[in-house]
Amino acid sequence: MTKSPELKIEKNYYDRYGWLLWAFIILVIYGWALKGLKLSGIQDSAGPVSKSILHGIFHPDWAYVYNGSGEDLVSLIGQTLAIAFLGTIISAVISVPFAFWAARSKTEKWYLRSGSGKLVLTLIRTFPEIVLAIMFIKAVGPGSYAGVLAVSVHSVGMLGKLFSEAIENMDGGAEEAIVSVGGNASQVFMLATLPTIMPEFISYTLYRFEIAVRSATILGMVGAGGIGTPMLFAIQTRNWPRVGIILLGIIIMVLAIDSLSGRLRKKLV
Known part of the structure; x- marks a missing residue:
């Protein structure tokens, strides 16, 4: 059955001028956002500052950079890395059961189990890390412990979602082969x-560690340990040379972690 000439004309007209409609919608959205x-x-002091x-x-x-006091750049960057590493490892372990809970299986009919799991992970991700850090500071006091807890809880929501998607997209050929020769559920x-999902789990964990390193630098500004606390003090006292060396240390740390993590993930995937 051939299409009518009217339908062809309408389709060609939309293909040619449809982008104008989308451009108009985008401009309206931008105008609404800028209006708010x-x-x-x-300010007059912007130039000198x-x-x-x-x-x-x-x-x-x-x-x-290093003065042996434990409050220098090297020591606090090491503390920041420790917060990010420990928080990521804890969340990676906790995320595994959440991932299997939220992953949809082919045999599940109404997706009640997986839907409830996805809802729980969404609720966990709702709280930003800085809000979690403030809450944990009130509960356990300021310091690195609150930072580890904040990174761990927030990362459970993120890694649980990524892990569940990896389980859903997993190739089931190996499972079917073992079942066909009489293998049980544990086998x-x-x-x-x-073995099928572990490389992706490790890759996502490394990627999350990269993000956790950046987050740990920010959490220190609210008292959750790491390099963020002295950077906030330096900004408040306008000690710009101290701010400069801290920023330089953060840049080097992030670039090194990104480079190392990227190479490891390429080997895994």
Whole structure:
């Protein structure tokens, strides 16, 4: 059955000029968003302050790199990495049962089990890490412990979602092969399911660790340990050379972690 000439004309017209409709919708959305912003302008002190910041960044306080006090740059960057690493490892272990709970199986009819699991993971992800850090600071006191708890809880929601998607998209050929020769459920899991999904689990965990390193630097600003606390103090006291060396340390740390993690993930996937 051939299409009528009217339908062909309408389709060709939309293909040619449909982008104008989408452009108009995008412009309306941008206009609505900009209308809600209150532009207060630039303060008179912006120029001198900007010059001071740039001068401090390009003339960092090298004496702060390491002084043996435990409050220097190297020590606090190590603490930041420890918070991110421990929080990621804890969340990766806890996320595994949540992932199997939220993963949809082909035999599940109404998706009640997986739907409830996905809902729980969504609720966990709802709370930003900085909000969790403030809550844990009130519960356990300021310091690295609160930072580890905040990173762990938030990462459970993220890793649980990624792990569940990896389980759903898993190739079931190995499982079917073991079942066909009489393998039981534990044998299927240990010999087929686990080896198939483990590389993706490790890859997602490494990726999450990269994000946790960045998050741990921010959590210190609310008292959750790490390099963020001295950076906040340096900004408040306008010690721009100290801010410069801290930013330089954070940049080097993040670049090194990203490079190492990227190479490991390429080998796994």
